[in-house]
Amino acid sequence: MTGSEVRFACRGIVHGLSQGTVLRSSDGICFYLVEPESGVMTEKGHPIIGKSVAGTVLVFPTGKGSSVVQLDGLYQLVKHGVAPRAMVVESPDTVLVACAVIMEIPLVTAVDPTFYDRVPDGREVAVDADEGWLAIR
Amino acid sequence: MDLTTDDRRMLDGEHGEGTALAMRVLVGVGEAFDAPHLVDVSRTHVALSNQEADTWFAKRLADGGARARVAPTVNPGFSIDYFEAHTDLPKAARAHMQLTHETYKKLGARLTYNCTPYLELNIPRQGEILAFSESSATPFVNSVWGARTNRESSQSALCSAVTGRTPLYGLLLDENRHGETVVDVQADLKDEFDYHLLGYVVPGRIGAQAPVFTGIPRTVSPEGLMNLGAQLNTAGAVSMYHIVGVTPEAPTLEAALGGREPTARVTVVDEDLAAQREALSEPAGDIDFVMLGCPHLTVRQVSDIARALAGRALKAELWICTSFATRDLLERMGLLAMIEAAGGHVCPDTCIDQPCWHHLSGKRGMTDSPKCAYYASMRGMRFALGRLSECVDAAMEGRTK
Numbered sequence: 001m002t003g004s005e006v007r008f009a010c011r012g013i014v015h016g017l018s019q020g021t022v023l024r025s026s027d028g029i030c031f032y033l034v035e036p037e038s039g040v041m042t043e044k045g046h047p048i049i050g051k052s053v054a055g056t057v058l059v060f061p062t063g064k065g066s067s068v069v070q071l072d073g074l075y076q077l078v079k080h081g082v083a084p085r086a087m088v089v090e091s092p093d094t095v096l097v098a099c100a101v102i103m104e105i106p107l108v109t110a111v112d113p114t115f116y117d118r119v120p121d122g123r124e125v126a127v128d129a130d131e132g133w134l135a136i137r
Numbered sequence: 138m139d140l141t142t143d144d145r146r147m148l149d150g151e152h153g154e155g156t157a158l159a160m161r162v163l164v165g166v167g168e169a170f171d172a173p174h175l176v177d178v179s180r181t182h183v184a185l186s187n188q189e190a191d192t193w194f195a196k197r198l199a200d201g202g203a204r205a206r207v208a209p210t211v212n213p214g215f216s217i218d219y220f221e222a223h224t225d226l227p228k229a230a231r232a233h234m235q236l237t238h239e240t241y242k243k244l245g246a247r248l249t250y251n252c253t254p255y256l257e258l259n260i261p262r263q264g265e266i267l268a269f270s271e272s273s274a275t276p277f278v279n280s281v282w283g284a285r286t287n288r289e290s291s292q293s294a295l296c297s298a299v300t301g302r303t304p305l306y307g308l309l310l311d312e313n314r315h316g317e318t319v320v321d322v323q324a325d326l327k328d329e330f331d332y333h334l335l336g337y338v339v340p341g342r343i344g345a346q347a348p349v350f351t352g353i354p355r356t357v358s359p360e361g362l363m364n365l366g367a368q369l370n371t372a373g374a375v376s377m378y379h380i381v382g383v384t385p386e387a388p389t390l391e392a393a394l395g396g397r398e399p400t401a402r403v404t405v406v407d408e409d410l411a412a413q414r415e416a417l418s419e420p421a422g423d424i425d426f427v428m429l430g431c432p433h434l435t436v437r438q439v440s441d442i443a444r445a446l447a448g449r450a451l452k453a454e455l456w457i458c459t460s461f462a463t464r465d466l467l468e469r470m471g472l473l474a475m476i477e478a479a480g481g482h483v484c485p486d487t488c489i490d491q492p493c494w495h496h497l498s499g500k501r502g503m504t505d506s507p508k509c510a511y512y513a514s515m516r517g518m519r520f521a522l523g524r525l526s527e528c529v530d531a532a533m534e535g536r537t538k
Contacts, residue, residue, distance in 0.1 A: 092169040094287060101161050
């Protein structure tokens with residue numbers, strides 16, 4: 001542990017190191033309903049509607065939507081440089097995991113539950129999916 | 138997760154970067170679900186979508202040297218030949234479909250372009266382990282054939298085709314295959330259209346639970362089962378259902394529930410189906426076209442249409458999607474000529490959700506499939522919903538009743 005960093009254990013599913021600002025969503029994410037050029041969520045009634053996933057560590061419960069739309073959505077975000085930098089997911093589903101591996105976005109699950117109490121939106125968080133930890137910077 | 142020496146070689150790139158990427162996807166999925174190891178698959182089906190990212194990923198595998206160990210059958214894109222001959226097909230759409238075709242050919246896929254592989258060309262037997270994507274296929278092979286597949290993404294199924302492996306989790310395991318909620322069907326299921334409606338109604342009533350149906354007759358047709366699964370997995374994410382006395386893992390209600398009490402019991406009556414039809418359907422009036430074949434119609438269904446059209450002319454366009462094999466069979470039987478004489482189209486290799494339908498955008502149509510109405514509405518089409526026979530009548534009248 002370095003300086004004032006606080007670490008939380010997690011399980012790495014899709015490997016890699018990353019860092020970004022936290023954006024939390026209480027609802028599942030379908031990346032097809034995120035605007036490809038800006039990364040802004042457009043799904044009606046979604047808790048993060050109007051917010052951008054670009055450059056975030058996106059914290060959400062699960063993926064939703066068919067494999068066709070989920071991959072195409074995430075692919076367009078990566079293509080336009082507005083994809084999330086990492087994903088912290090409570091219940092990863094087959095489609096979401098496959099998409100994260102293919103698009104090379106680190107994905108972790110089974111995070112120490114205290115993380116959820118201590119990390120508000122906008123905090124800078126580092127993710128190490130290889131070693132299995134998250135850290136608030 | 139424990140990997141065999143061969144798994145490890147694939148993951149480490151000894152069989153090329155394409156195969157290594159496929160293995161990374163499967164290991165990632167396996168890790169997410171705590172799978173102890175991978176197992177062999179004997180059949181695969183890939184819900185090829187012909188969308189940009191789908192083709193891009195398939196091409197990454199193919200360009201990385203990957204070739205299918207277990208050749209997959211594939212979903213429809215669209216028939217370039219048919220749509221070039223009969224419509225003003227956009228050049229970009231043609232070029233992309235050609236790229237998709239070349240890519241999957243290179244991967245060694247069986248280019249069936251059909252979404253009902255469980256009725257022809259890729260039929261498993263009970264207990265086989267598969268990797269099947271495609272919303273109508275997953276429930277059919279699990280429920281009706283008693284084979285075992287998870288609700289694969291088109292990419293994870295393609296990775297299994299390349300490696301011949303899938304993680305051991307979910308519906309591959311006995312303990313996850315039981316039903317949870319009892320759905321007692323008291324509605325009169327007159328023909329396969331009612332199974333479309335039943336499948337669309339149920340997920341909204343039971344949430345994310347595996348249904349056990351009672352009250353469905355033993356005489357249910359393959360088309361009824363095809364429609365039931367397609368809609369269950371469109372309106373919800375149902376990869377497996379049971380029908381007591383019909384499907385192989387449901388000899389009795391107790392067996393279907395795995396000896397447990399159901400989490401809930403719901404009843405579906407005629408009024409539920411009628412209300413669902415009403416909710417999904419445009420009001421009666423003039424129509425420009427009829428679109429059928431989501432999922433692809435069977436030879437029995439298209440034969441019925443041909444006989445109804447004999448000697449008649451169409452007022453609205455009629456578009457029927459089916460497999461190349463069914464179309465060939467209809468041609469031999471003289472039934473294709475009857476449909477074409479009336480002015481109807483029977484397109485092989487084609488899905489209702491493809492960029493070949495721009496000539497129908499903004500128009501009003503009729504279909505028998507809620508799934509068709511749902512997807513094609515995103516391409517600017519509006520639909521009335523009805524039985525196959527009512528759709529054919531509407532095509533001849535140019536209006537719905």
